[in-house]
Amino acid sequence: MPPAPPLQSRTGYLYAIGAYGLWGILPLYFLLLVPAGAFEVVAFRILMSLLFCALLLTIIRAWGRVGALLRDRRTMLLMALAAGAIYINWQVYVFAALGGHVIEASLGYFINPIVTVLLGVLVLREKVRPAQWAALSIAFVAILVIVVGYGAFPWIALALAFSFGAYGLIKRVVGPTVDAVGGLTLETAWLAPLALGQLVLVSTIGGGLDFGQNGLAHSALMVGAGVVTTVPLLLFAAGARRIPLVALGMTQFLAPLAQLLIGWLVLHEAMPLERWIGFALVWVALIVLMADMVAASRSSRRVADESI
Structure with missing residues (x-):
């Protein structure tokens, strides 16, 4: 019997599973916010995230690190770009959750690892x-199958995949200099004026805000x-520090799988044969990609061991 993994590794898996599990059931949370619309929900998501991050930074006494980042012009510019990418992701995702497109949203997060590889090639010139x-070719065929067979262009899935892929790429460029809480604080700070503007628009020309109009429980959820x-972001950051990247990559599919099941079995969204075929092709592409990651990881480890 192989030895049990160390406690730190087991804890890391729990953190990662917790993060992706929470991300997986997020559509159900947003549905509890109805009748609030997507623009109001995202505005509250931005402002309340900023407030919660500020509270955390105060508790852990980490405002000094954020102050140092504020004086770094390059980091602030990158955080502005990350904020734009995550805003698109949040807005499209909430629109999908409230508009009956949870299955298509799950497709976006299934193909996100493939988009990440594509962005690495196009932007970072990776080999x-x-x-x-x-995997890239199979994923392209899968999208064609969905477009031709299902009769609809999966713009929600692609918008989510590319916006989150761009967000991850920017975070990769920034590196470990920006921690999870500090990064989200800066990103939501950049987006706060936009969020306030959305609330003004909703309250004036959008029929009025739903916050405070549907009982205490609804307001608390907002x-x-x-x-x-x-x-979930904090859980993810904690897990990423404790388990290998390949293992983290495997656990990330918990979120889109949960979203797919919620959309299909709970919300009863359409899942015709053409969409199943498209999803199946995406899963084949992911299997190929994950197998390659495992092989590359083992090869790197073997080379490292031989060099010792």
Whole structure:
């Protein structure tokens, strides 16, 4: 019997599963915010996340780190770009959750690892291994199948995949200099004026705000949007520090799988044969991609061991 993984590794898996599990059931939380619309929900998500991050920074006495980042012009510019990417992701995702497109949203997060590889090639000029080319090709065929067979262009899925892929790319460029709480604080600070503007528009020409009009529980859930945004991010950051990148990549599919099941079995969204075929092709592409990641990780480890 193989030895049990160390406690730190087991804890890391729990953190990662907790993060992706919470992200997976997020559509159900947003549905509790009805009748509030997507623009109002995202505005509250931004402002309450900023407030919650500020509270956390005060508790852990980490405002000094944020102050140092504020004086770094390059970091602030990158955080502004990250804020734009995550805003698009949040707005499209909430629109999908409230508009009956949870299954298509799950497709976006299934293909996100493939988009990440594509962005690495296009932006960072990374070398692509044959298996990665195969995964990209299969994913492209999957999108064609969905477009032709299902009769609709999956713009929600692609918008989510590319916006989150761009967000991850920017975070990769920033590196470990920006921690999870500090990064989200800066991103939501950049977006706060936009969020306030959305609330003004909704209150004036959008029929009025729903916050405070549907009982105390609904108002509490709107305020809680900051917590449900920040807590999974912190769990993810804690897990990423404790388990290998390949293992983290495997657990990330918990979120889109949960979203797919919620959309199909709970919300009864349409899942015709053409969409199943498209999803199946995406899963084949992911299997190829994950197998290549595992092989590359083992090869790197073997080279490192031989060099000792």
